[in-house]
Amino acid sequence: EPExxxxxxxxxxxxxxxxxxxxxxxxxxxxxxxxxxxxxxxVEFLVSFYNNEISEKSEIFxxxxxxxxxxxxxxxxxxxxTKLEDSAxxxxxxxxxxxxxxxxxxxxxxxxxx
Amino acid sequence: QKEVExxxxxxxxxxxxxxxxxxxxxxxxxxxFMWYRQYSRKGPELLMYTYSSGNKEDGRFTAQVDKSSKYxxxxxxxxxxxxxxxxxxxxxxxxxxxxxxxxxxTTLTVKP
Numbered sequence: 001e002p003e004x005x006x007x008x009x010x011x012x013x014x015x016x017x018x019x020x021x022x023x024x025x026x027x028x029x030x031x032x033x034x035x036x037x038x039x040x041x042x043v044e045f046l047v048s049f050y051n052n053e054i055s056e057k058s059e060i061f062x063x064x065x066x067x068x069x070x071x072x073x074x075x076x077x078x079x080x081x082t083k084l085e086d087s088a089x090x091x092x093x094x095x096x097x098x099x100x101x102x103x104x105x106x107x108x109x110x111x112x113x114x
Numbered sequence: 115q116k117e118v119e120x121x122x123x124x125x126x127x128x129x130x131x132x133x134x135x136x137x138x139x140x141x142x143x144x145x146x147f148m149w150y151r152q153y154s155r156k157g158p159e160l161l162m163y164t165y166s167s168g169n170k171e172d173g174r175f176t177a178q179v180d181k182s183s184k185y186x187x188x189x190x191x192x193x194x195x196x197x198x199x200x201x202x203x204x205x206x207x208x209x210x211x212x213x214x215x216x217x218x219x220t221t222l223t224v225k226p
């Protein structure tokens with residue numbers, strides 16, 4: 001069964017460092033997303049991406065965040081200068097269509113900012 | 115008021131019990147209603163998906179949506195220990211339906 005894969009599964013970084021989280025969405029999906037979940041809190045939307053551009057972003061997704069689809073398979077989330085409060089599980093998701101809410105999530109990258 | 119409120123739990127039931135999980139919401143624009151299952155430190159897994167009001171059944175799972183009351187439910191029949199997980203309700207509107215708003219989750223434990 002096709003799945004969304006994320007690497008690395010764990011990332012530890014120092015405050016102020018840049019991190020790049022990587023995702024390979026399901027191959028025939030066209031819509032890509034990043035969500036995050038701070039420990040003990042709910043899953044929160046960060047950004048949606050379609051046709052090589054951001055279609056929507058949340059208030060969390062400030063100038064320190066960026067997304068890119070550098071090639072036909074990868075989808076990345078970059079945090080330019082990490083803060084302690086960026087520590088969370090980051091989930092990549094993809095969907096076949098932009099409507100319908102059927103998201104397929106990866107297993108996540110646990111980001112720890114020290 | 116939160117946009118999506120989910121019964122907090124945790125919930126502990128004996129094997130074979132019927133489980134009822136519930137969410138309410140305030141945004142009338144929500145059209146798509148999902149239930150995800152999440153195991154510890156894993157990504158949410160889509161369980162049930164409903165568009166607008168009505169019921170949907172899949173095996174032991176039944177999802178109900180009542181848009182007039184802004185209330186959704188997930189029922190699990192003949193619950194099994196393998197159903198032990200956190201259940202998340204999620205909702206989205208017609209535009210950018212991939213932008214889902216999640217509830218806080220209800221942790222369910224099914225005891226053998």
